[in-house]
Amino acid sequence: MSQRGKLAKEMNVIEKEIQFLEIKRSRSMAALIEALISRTAPNDADVQYFRTFTAEIEVKREQLQKLTKQLEALV
Numbered sequence: 001m002s003q004r005g006k007l008a009k010e011m012n013v014i015e016k017e018i019q020f021l022e023i024k025r026s027r028s029m030a031a032l033i034e035a036l037i038s039r040t041a042p043n044d045a046d047v048q049y050f051r052t053f054t055a056e057i058e059v060k061r062e063q064l065q066k067l068t069k070q071l072e073a074l075v
Contacts, residue, residue, distance in 0.1 A: 007071045011064060018060045025053035 028049040035042035 004071060004074050007067050007074070011067045011071070014060050014064045014067070018057055018064070021053050021057050021060065025050060025057065028053065 028046045031046040032042050032050060035046075
């Protein structure tokens with residue numbers, strides 16, 4: 001398989017992982033918004049999940065940017 005094909009496949013995998021993590025993060029985000037609206041203290045677990053998923057998403061996006069630059073360098 002060519003280098004471009006490998007990069008494109010890896011980028012596709014990372015994009016799907018980002019989508020999956022964003023879905024998970026949206027659940028904790030909904031709980032945080034509900035706490036904000038009802039003016040109650042958010043559950044510590046929801047806050048931790050939100051922060052964890054956000055950090056993972058940022059790492060995956062950085063990986064995706066690196067792969068995009070590598071792919072552009074090949075073209």
